[in-house]
Every structure is written in C-alpha cells, then in structure tokens.
Amino acid sequence: MVAVCFYFQVHQPYRLRKYPVFDIGANSDYFNHEKNREIMLKVADKCYLPANRVILDLINEMGEEFRVSYSITGVALEQFREYCPEVLESFQRLVDTGQVELLDETYYHSLSFLYSEREFIEQVKMHRKAMKELFGYKPRVFRNTELIYNNRLASLAEEMGYKGVLAEGADHILGWRSPNFLYKPVTAKRIRLLLKNYRLSDDIAFRFSERSWEGWPLTAEKFANWISKINGNGNCVNLFMDYETFGEHQWESTGIFDFLRRLPAEILKHPDNEFMTPSEVVREFKPVAELDVHNVVSWADVERDLSAWLGNPMQMSAIECLYRLEDSVKESGDEKLLEDWRRLQTADHFYYMCTKWFNDGDVHKYFNVYERPHDSFIAFMNVLNDMGIRLKIHKNWREKNGKEKNNEGKKECEEIFGGRYSRELLLGQ
Amino acid sequence: MFGWEFPPFSSGGLGTACYGLTRGLTNQGVDITFVLPRIEGALDCDYMRILAAEKGRLKFKTIDAALRPYMTSKAYNDFIRDFGLKGFGGASLYGRELFEEVDRYARAAEAIAEDGDFDVIHCHDWMTYRAGIHARKAAEKMGRKVPLIAHIHSTEFDRTGGHPQGYVYYLEWEGLREADYIVAVSDYTKGMVVRHYSIDPKKIHVIHNAIDYEEKAPAETPKIKEFHKIVLFLGRITIQKGPDHFLRIAKRIAEVDDNVRFIVVGSGDMFRHIVEESANLGIGDKVLFADFLSGKDVERAYRMAHVYVMPSISEPFGLTALEAMKYGTPVVISKQSGVSEVIKNCLVVDFWDVNRMVDRIMAVLKYKELRDTMSMEGVEEIKRFSWREPAKKCLELYRRAMKKKW
Numbered sequence: 091m092v093a094v095c096f097y098f099q100v101h102q103p104y105r106l107r108k109y110p111v112f113d114i115g116a117n118s119d120y121f122n123h124e125k126n127r128e129i130m131l132k133v134a135d136k137c138y139l140p141a142n143r144v145i146l147d148l149i150n151e152m153g154e155e156f157r158v159s160y161s162i163t164g165v166a167l168e169q170f171r172e173y174c175p176e177v178l179e180s181f182q183r184l185v186d187t188g189q190v191e192l193l194d195e196t197y198y199h200s201l202s203f204l205y206s207e208r209e210f211i212e213q214v215k216m217h218r219k220a221m222k223e224l225f226g227y228k229p230r231v232f233r234n235t236e237l238i239y240n241n242r243l244a245s246l247a248e249e250m251g252y253k254g255v256l257a258e259g260a261d262h263i264l265g266w267r268s269p270n271f272l273y274k275p276v277t278a279k280r281i282r283l284l285l286k287n288y289r290l291s292d293d294i295a296f297r298f299s300e301r302s303w304e305g306w307p308l309t310a311e312k313f314a315n316w317i318s319k320i321n322g323n324g325n326c327v328n329l330f331m332d333y334e335t336f337g338e339h340q341w342e343s344t345g346i347f348d349f350l351r352r353l354p355a356e357i358l359k360h361p362d363n364e365f366m367t368p369s370e371v372v373r374e375f376k377p378v379a380e381l382d383v384h385n386v387v388s389w390a391d392v393e394r395d396l397s398a399w400l401g402n403p404m405q406m407s408a409i410e411c412l413y414r415l416e417d418s419v420k421e422s423g424d425e426k427l428l429e430d431w432r433r434l435q436t437a438d439h440f441y442y443m444c445t446k447w448f449n450d451g452d453v454h455k456y457f458n459v460y461e462r463p464h465d466s467f468i469a470f471m472n473v474l475n476d477m478g479i480r481l482k483i484h485k486n487w488r489e490k491n492g493k494e495k496n497n498e499g500k501k502e503c504e505e506i507f508g509g510r511y512s513r514e515l516l517l518g519q
Numbered sequence: 520m521f522g523w524e525f526p527p528f529s530s531g532g533l534g535t536a537c538y539g540l541t542r543g544l545t546n547q548g549v550d551i552t553f554v555l556p557r558i559e560g561a562l563d564c565d566y567m568r569i570l571a572a573e574k575g576r577l578k579f580k581t582i583d584a585a586l587r588p589y590m591t592s593k594a595y596n597d598f599i600r601d602f603g604l605k606g607f608g609g610a611s612l613y614g615r616e617l618f619e620e621v622d623r624y625a626r627a628a629e630a631i632a633e634d635g636d637f638d639v640i641h642c643h644d645w646m647t648y649r650a651g652i653h654a655r656k657a658a659e660k661m662g663r664k665v666p667l668i669a670h671i672h673s674t675e676f677d678r679t680g681g682h683p684q685g686y687v688y689y690l691e692w693e694g695l696r697e698a699d700y701i702v703a704v705s706d707y708t709k710g711m712v713v714r715h716y717s718i719d720p721k722k723i724h725v726i727h728n729a730i731d732y733e734e735k736a737p738a739e740t741p742k743i744k745e746f747h748k749i750v751l752f753l754g755r756i757t758i759q760k761g762p763d764h765f766l767r768i769a770k771r772i773a774e775v776d777d778n779v780r781f782i783v784v785g786s787g788d789m790f791r792h793i794v795e796e797s798a799n800l801g802i803g804d805k806v807l808f809a810d811f812l813s814g815k816d817v818e819r820a821y822r823m824a825h826v827y828v829m830p831s832i833s834e835p836f837g838l839t840a841l842e843a844m845k846y847g848t849p850v851v852i853s854k855q856s857g858v859s860e861v862i863k864n865c866l867v868v869d870f871w872d873v874n875r876m877v878d879r880i881m882a883v884l885k886y887k888e889l890r891d892t893m894s895m896e897g898v899e900e901i902k903r904f905s906w907r908e909p910a911k912k913c914l915e916l917y918r919r920a921m922k923k924k925w
Contacts, residue, residue, distance in 0.1 A: 111809040115742030407803030464794040468808045479746045
C-alpha cells in the first residue's frame with residue numbers, strides 16, 4: 091500500500107525596495123509595495139487562483155479519497171489580504187472541505203531557528219494564531235522554513251505539541267534508507283518525521299517541462315506508474331513542493347494543470363494507492379527506524395544545506411547584524427518596528443544575496459528581483475542602518491523620560507514614522 | 520576639440536574638466552567645435568542649451584561610435600553585446616573590438632576635419648589622440664599647418680595602478696609624441712609623462728584644472744548626518760581610486776568608533792569585490808553603498824559627509840576634492856595627486872599610509888573646530904578658483920602654437 095502525501099508551500103516575501111543611503115533616518119518605508127502587489131497579482135492569476143480551482147474541483151469530484159496539505163506563510167497571508175483577498179477566500183473554501191490539512195511554520199518564513207529560538211517560537215505561535223483566526227484550524231504537523239531541519243528542530247516541534255515534522259529526504263541523511271517510510275527523530279519521543287521524496291517531487295517541480303530530461307513529456311499515467319512501483323517497498327510517497335510550481339515555475343502552457351487534474355485519478359487506478367495528509371501518515375504508520383540528523387539539512391539546491399542563504403560573507407554579515415538587533419527591538423515596545431524587523435527576517439532577502447551562479451544559480455536568478463546579489467545586500471544594510479536610528483531615538487527618549495513613559499515614546503515614534511499595523515489588521519487584535 | 524564625454528552625460532572628471540575649459544574658452548571669444556563619440560539613435564541631448572556661450576561660439580559634432588569614457592577592451596565588448604550593436608548577419612557598423620573602434624573613430628574625424636575651418640586641434644586623452652592626428656593630416660592635405668595639442672587628464676599608468684595595457688599605452692605615447700604641445704593637468708602628471716613616455720619636458724605645459732564657484736541654494740542635508748559621523752568616498756570604484764585602501768581605513772576607524780558610517784559613491788569594475796570585501800572585513804553594516812550618482816545627488820552626498828577622503832593611488836588631478844570643498848566638506852587627500860599642488864585647506868597623506876590616513880580622518884571627525892575651519896576656509900579658497908585662469912593659459916598656448924614657425 092502506498093499513501094501519496096501532497097504538501098504545497100505557499101509563500102511570498104515582502105520585497106525590499108532599492109533603499110538608498112539618502113533615505114536612512116528620513117524614510118522608514120522599506121518595502122517595494124508596487125512590486126509586491128504586482129508580483130502577488132501575477133502569481134495569483136497564474137498560480138493560486140487556477141490551482142486552487144483545480145484542487146477544489148478534484149475534491150468535489152473525488153470526494154473523500156483525495157487530500158492535500160498546505161502551509162501558507164504569514165507574510166503571504168498578509169499580502170493576500172492586502173492585494174488579492176479572493177486568493178485567501180479560495181484557500182478558506184479549500185480548508186472548509188475538510189480534506190485539506192494546514193501545516194504550521196514560522197510566520198515570517200524566517201531562518202530564526204538558526205539564530206534565536208526565542209524568536210523562532212514566537213513566530214511559530216504567531217502562525218498558529220493566524221491559522222486559527224483565518225481558517226479556524228489547528229495544525230498538528232510542523233514544517234520549518236525551506237525544510238531546514240535537524241534533531242534540535244524535532245525536539246522543539248515536539249515541545250510545541252506537534253505530532254509530525256517535515257524534512258528533506260536528502261541522500262546524506264538517509265544513506266541506504268528510503269524516504270518512503272515514516273521515521274522517528276533520534277532525540278524525540280512521540281514526534282514523527284516525514285521525508286520528502288525529492289526525486290519524484292522534483293520530477294514535477296523542476297523537471298516537468300525540461301525537454302532534455304529522459305522522462306519528458308511527463309504524463310499523469312507515467313507518474314502514477316512510478317508511484318505504483320513503490321508498492322511493496324514503501325508506505326508513503328511524500329511529494330513536497332512550492333505551490334508556485336503550478337502555473338508560475340511551470341507555466342500553464344507546459345500542461346502542468348492538466349497533469350494535476352488527471353494525476354489523482356491515475357494514481358487511484360491502482361487499488362493499493364491512496365491519498366493521505368501528513369497527520370494521517372503519522373497516525374497510520376509506524377516509524378521504521380530512528381534518524382539522527384545532527385547537521386542542518388534543507389530542501390534547497392543540490393547541496394541541501396544552508397548555502398543558498400548563508401553561503402557568503404554578505405549573507406552572514408546581513409543576518410548577524412539583523413539578529414543582533416533583537417533585544418533592542420523587543421525592548422523598544424514599538425510594534426511597527428518589531429514588524430519591520432521581522433519582515434526583514436524572511437529568508438528570501440538572504441537568498442537574493444546568493445552568489446552561487448552555477449546550476450542552481452539559474453533558479454536564483456529567476457527569483458531575484460535585484461540585478462546583482464550585491465544590490466540586495468546594499469539595500470538590506472541601508473535598511474538596517476535606518477532601523478538602528480529608530481532604535482536610537484527610542485533609547486534616547488526612554489533615557490530622557492524614564493521607562494514608565496515607554497508608551498509615549500512609542501507614540502512619538504509612530505508619529506515620526508507613521509505606518510499601518512497590518513498584522514493587527516490581519517489578526518483583528 | 521576632441522573629447523569623450525560632456526555633461527550631463529559624464530561619468531567622471533574628464534567631462535567636468537572639458538565643460539569648464541570649453542566654457543572658459545568661449546567666454547574668451549574662442550569658437551569651438553567639440554567632437555564627441557556617440558551611438559547613433561541613442562538618447563540624445565541638446566548640448567547647445569546647456570552651454571550658453573557668451574562671446575565665442577560652441578558647436579557640437581558627434582561621430583557615430585561606440586566609445587565610452589574610461590572604457591577598457593572588456594567593457595567595450597560587453598557594451599557592444601549588451602546593446603546589441605551587432606548588425607544584420609553579425610556584421611557590425613562598429614569595430615569588433617575597442618581598438619578597431621578607436622581607429623574607426625579617428626578616420627571619421629578626418630572627414631569632419633575636411634569640412635571645417637580651424638586654427639588649433641585640441642584632444643583630450645588617449646581615445647581621441649589618433650583622431651587628432653588624422654584631423655591634422657586632413658588639414659595638411661588642404662595645405663594648412665594646424666598645431667595639435669594633446670591634453671592629458673590621466674595616463675594609463677594612473678588608471679591601472681601601474682599595469683598599463685600595451686595598446687592603450689602605445690596610443691598615448693603616439694599621441695604625446697605626435698602632438699606639437701602637451702597640456703598636463705598637474706606637475707604630478709607632467710612628471711608621469713616625462714618618466715613613462717620619455718617626452719621632452721619643454722613640450723609640456725601644466726594647466727591645472729579649476730572650479731567655478733556659484734552661490735546657489737544648497738541641497739538639503741541628508742538625515743543620516745544627524746545620527747552618524749560620515750566619511751565619504753566618491754569616485755569610480757577602480758584600482759586607481761584606492762577603494763580597497765578606503766575599506767582598510769574604514770575597518771580601522773570602525774574598531775575605535777562604532778558610530779562612524781562610510782559611504783561609497785560610484786560604480787566600477789571593483790564594485791562587487793569591494794561590497795564583498797566590506798562584508799568580509801565585518802564592516803558590512805558600516806560601509807554603505809550609493810552607486811553612481813549624478814546631479815543634485817552628488818551635492819547631497821558631499822553635504823552629508825563630515826569628511827571626504829580621496830585615497831587614490833595615482834590621481835592626475837582630482838576634481839572631486841575641489842567639489843567637496845565647494846560644498847564645505849573637509850577633505851583628506853592622497854599625496855599622489857595633482858590637486859594637492861593647488862589647495863591648502865586640506866590634509867594630505869600618502870595613499871599607502873593607512874595609519875596616518877586614519878589619524879587625520881579621526882582628527883577631523885573628532886574636532887569640530889578643525890572641521891569648521893577647514894570647511895569655511897575651504898569654501899573661501901574655492902571662491903578664488905575659476906575656469907577663466909586655465910582658459911587664459913590655454914588661449915596663450917594656442918596663440919603661441921599658431922605663431923610657431925613650421
């Protein structure tokens with residue numbers, strides 16, 4: 091018996107504008123609203139709306155038998171609300187069917203797990219809250235940003251009450267073992283580990299339209315056939331990918347939507363195949379072994395490590411300077427400042443600074459809104475400098491007026507910097 | 520006059536200097552035809568409107584050529600590729616590589632010279648020297664002896680940190696040898712020309728660049744100045760300008776004063792390297808990059824700085840130092856520069872002496888009195904400069920050249 095477990099990642103970052111030196115201390119509006127809006131509308135049109143329609147149709151046609159799961163980042167949700175509310179509504183409709191599972195992750199799609207566990211936990215809690223308020227849903231399975239994972243992450247997820255956690259089925263952690271089983275993290279008691287079958291996942295996500303690939307053209311029949319072959323030596327096939335695969339990375343003209351529409355029926359033609367969500371996989375199967383993942387793995391690039399975000403001195407410098415501000419940002423009590431700081435944690439900002447141009451570089455280039463990785467580094471550091479000035483104003487104010495008047499300091503800062511509280515808007519606090 | 524660039528489309532001191540000199544000369548009643556390379560059909564500009572000549576007349580002629588200021592062979596190839604200048608079937612109107620294009624430009628200059636009436640040919644830097652030689656030949660064909668003046672704003676030795684590209688060096692040498700007179704922008708440059716090109720020093724006239732001071736409403740000062748001490752680097756990010764020295768200086772200062780920010784304005788072939796190096800040195804949050812700026816933004820950049828540093832390893836003149844002073848910004852400049860011969864209200868240090876550089880910059884940052892004095896006296900000093908002076912000297916040279924018995 092093979093359970094096919096689809097998991098889609100939905101994310102859009104708040105991209106920074108080319109923040110110039112002259113704006114430091116003078117303009118604390120960091121984000122490129124126009125570009126963010128434009129990209130959100132484009133992706134909504136090419137991917138989210140048509141793909142959600144396909145999934146909803148499939149659920150309606152096939153009933154109980156078809157399931158999928160998603161995780162949607164907080165920053166994507168905020169941008170849905172801001173630019174394209176019908177996308178959020180269409181996700182809500184999907185969740186309302188009861189056959190869609192939602193996963194938790196960090197609200198800001200951040201690398202906080204690597205730099206501040208305190209911040210990491212706060213962001214997971216924020217995401218949990220957003221799931222509850224927007225979907226009336228309580229996720230039971232956790233996936234970290236970019237499937238960044240190690241033993242410690244499993245322990246943290248377990249402490250936070252999750253039943254399962256997702257990771258990349260990377261060769262260097264699996265060795266001779268297969269990703270098509272449930273595992274138990276070596277440091278955890280109850281939590282289970284689902285590993286991505288990267289060969290089959292990437293066949294769809296990366297190779298679907300690649301004409302030089304021997305599998306091209308990839309039909310639903312062919313793919314279902316590969317899945318069925320796992321019968322007898324695997325319990326589950328975990329197909330994890332970016333949701334933007336459908337219509338955005340693989341354009342509609344490649345036939346990706348037809349593929350998606352026909353795939354479930356083809357898979358179910360084999361009597362032993364079925365669909366499950368991550369928490370069903372956790373409930374249904376027993377772990378076959380313990381897995382010890384000491385070093386951090388991710389689902390990115392051929393290296394499956396952190397080098398896409400933390401591979402060069404610019405990236406290291408940027409992220410270290412960012413997390414160095416944590417205490418003072420939190421002490422300031424300025425909600426807007428906190429939100430800006432958190433939006434800067436989104437992994438994409440560091441991805442844009444990546445200088446690995448070969449092979450994977452192509453993908454990087456595609457996703458990069460800047461001309462050069464250096465430009466994104468420069469904009470980011472300029473923004474951090476402005477943030478430094480905001481913090482300085484807070485500090486001076488507090489020193490002048492004593493701590494108890496903190497709230498007034500906050501108000502003064504609001505007057506100076508303006509800005510909306512979109513998170514409050516979103517969560518209705 | 521043959522040049523490479525002219526404001527507002529200029530990327531460096533050469534354009535500014537040509538503009539100043541041309542204006543100075545026309546004010547003295549000289550008629551000038553200024554010849555520039557330009558891509559046919561590229562964004563054009565009405566130079567005439569920018570330059571309302573008072574007495575003399577100024578005409579612009581353009582030659583369709585893919586030459587840009589400060590171009591290197593590689594930059595030329597990239598440029599041709601990026602702008603898709605290859606014609607149908609791969610055949611191109613433009614030269615296959617930089618030197619072929621320089622040659623093509625020179626031959627086109629001959630044609631321009633044939634239908635013109637002129638007394639002096641004045642060329643600015645190596646790309647135009649051969650054009651000048653061809654123009655002189657064209658005049659000769661029509662039975663006129665016209666003197667050729669080679670103006671040298673920078674040598675290949677300056678630009679490459681002492682590792683000249685052979686062919687550029689050759690073109691410079693050819694132009695300097697062929698020229699009847701040479702104008703060098705400083706004694707420093709005259710020395711370079713004598714030393715590296717074995718040119719007779721008697722042929723070389725030093726005419727320092729200048730600056731015109733005009734009373735204008737100042738651009739607003741950027742906010743960041745209220746919160747940080749600002750050290751400014753402004754120039755092409757190439758080996759010549761010493762951006763790597765600037766980083767070393769920045770690192771040392773950052774170690775003792777957390778509140779100083781270093782702003783790098785400009786672009787160039789070392790840009791990426793310098794950005795990465797700043798992160799490498801752990802001062803990624805202290806060194807801020809503003810890319811290439813023009814117009815009012817340049818003034819804002821100068822005004823934002825508490826001190827302007829010019830750590831060039833070899834600077835024939837260094838107009839930026841005068842510009843900084845004009846906006847009241849104290850300057851610390853490299854001793855290996857032409858500008859240090861003509862200004863007093865500045866601090867001068869050997870470019871390689873990082874310790875002393877740091878020491879001088881720190882002093883300016885620390886002592887407000889020193890800063891204020893340098894600023895005020897600097898502006899006063901700048902007021903005494905005018906492009907009238909170099910234009911006068913230039914005109915004298917023209918007269919002398921025309922009187923010369925052949």
